[in-house]
Amino acid sequence: MKLTKEFYERDSLLVAEELLGKILVHETNGEVVGGKIVETEAYRGAIDKAAHSYNNKRTLRTEVMFGEAGRAYVYFIYGMYNCMNIVCEKVGNPQAVLIRALEPVEGMEFMAKNRFNKSYESLSKRESINLSNGPGKLCKALAIDRTLNGENLLDNRLYLVEGDKINKEDIIATKRVGIDYAEEAKDFLWRFYIKDNTYVSKK
DNA sequence: AGTATGATGGACT
């Protein structure tokens, strides 16, 4: 069952935590690829120095975050990678959740081709873990790029469905990654991951 | 285990 707009239309902290265990699916030229979300980060908008939308900064890039919940915010970073977020909260409140890592569930051949240009069977152990254990890696694996920025996750191209129920005691809350510039916000425990999951990007 | 470094280009000022 697909997640509803009501699910997304809440504080990004809640959404980030509850997204753990859900399945992210991309359908693209006849292929279906999907993975279980095992790591997320909340970006809480106007009050969050780490967020692109800090201080309600509204630019062409951040515009999607100001719109309706349940859209994809995909941005290009470090000249090479894409990162996918899910827009949260009501219109005008620019929060989002970054998807940081997936456990492959469906379309492993497609992922292996995208990431390493070889068959899934021929991957080393290291490579199979590296398919989707980071925000840039999972976008490459699932063929998610900026053309999907603004995509409605309630439609049938890129969407999320129910998955495993994760127990509260299996959820770790810790500091976000790669935001050293964010002053006090860099220490907020706004990253969530599933305890002991192999595909988490960073303990 | 850890630490360092280059790749590479768009967004923003």
Next chain:
DNA sequence: GTCCATCATACTA
């Protein structure tokens, strides 16, 4: 011109 919500590789030990 500067800054990146990253990753792969190449070291050191």
